[in-house]
Amino acid sequence: MIRDEQIEIPVDHRRIAGTMVRPTIAAPGILFVHGWAGNQDQYLSRARGIAALGCVCLTFDLHxxxxxESDQDKVTREDNLRDIVAAYDKLAGQADVDAGAIGVIGSSYGGYLAAILxxxxxxxxxxxxxxALYKDHDWTVPKQQLNKRELAIYRRGPVCxxxxxxxxxxxxFRGDVLIVESEFxxxxxxxxxVNYRDAFDRARSVTYRVIAGADHALSEPPWQEAYTSLLVNWAEELIIGARE
Structure with a gap:
């Protein structure tokens, strides 16, 4: 049996909304981090699918x-990283979560911050x-104010x-990794x-998949379905397999 629980996650002097999706037995914990201009709803169905495998899942809305959303113009990467750390701690602190078995799944901006986590x-x-990938030097600059042209150039070259x-x-990182790319x-x-793949030279395993024909946002239903299938299969093989 799976159940959803609406929660609030304290971050400094503010709170962010989240949804805990959990089975009725103790399980690994999986944290989902949405991308820039997204929200937790984009991962709820996937969280329910993975929770059905026996995981406690947490989705949440980045500040x-x-x-x-009215604060979006002034939010920095540091602000959102604090959100993710607070969400992680909330998940890891649940009585029915194995704090030694936590997974994090992120898309685009959320994937970048998940890597830092x-x-x-x-x-x-x-x-x-x-x-996504961003330069370190402008870490405290609000995300909306980053130089998009400079960023696009940065993302076209090798970064060590x-x-x-x-x-x-x-x-x-020494755990298991899934990297999913959109073809277009x-x-x-x-x-x-390539920069991310090359960086994971100490990981236990790296699974790399490309969604054929897909754009960044997975704007067509078949691309969304392909990603969901990849994610659930990976979770079933590695996360659930680790419990057997």
Whole structure:
């Protein structure tokens, strides 16, 4: 049996909304992180699918999104990283969650921050769909104010793990990884994916998949279904398999 529980996650002086999707027995925990301009609803159906396999899943709205969208112009990566850390701690602190068996799944901006999270908290499984990449030097600049042209150029070239906080975290990650690329992604181009793949040289396993014909947002239902299938199969093989 699966049940949803609406929760609030305290972050400094504010709160962000979340939905805990859990089975009725103790299980691994899976945290879902949506992309920029997204919301937790984009992952709820997938969270329910993975919860049905025997995991406690948590989706949530990053600050500057959903009910706090009015703050989007001033939100920084540091703000949203704090959101993710707080959400992780909320999940890991649940009585029916194995704190030694936590997975994080993120898309685009959420994937980038999820990678950084692995340097701050124990993560056993890391799923990244079209993970974005940003320069370190403008970390405290509001996300909306980043130079888009400069960023696009940065994403077209090679970046080493010792030059980027997210890639550096990937280089030290020793768990299992899923990387999903969209074939025709004009936001996160192939060189970014190569940078992430190359960084995971210490991971226990790296699974890499490309969704044929897909764009960055997975704007067609078949692409959404393909991603859901990849995610659930990966979770069933690695996360659920680890319990057997």
């Amino acid at each position: 500057g999104h959903a009910e706090t 692995t340097s701050l908290r124990p993560v056993r499984w890391l799923g990244l769909r079209v993970p 793990a010792d030059e980027n906080r997210a890639l550096g975290a990937c280089a030290n 992604d004009d936001v996160v181009p192939h060189p970014v994916i």
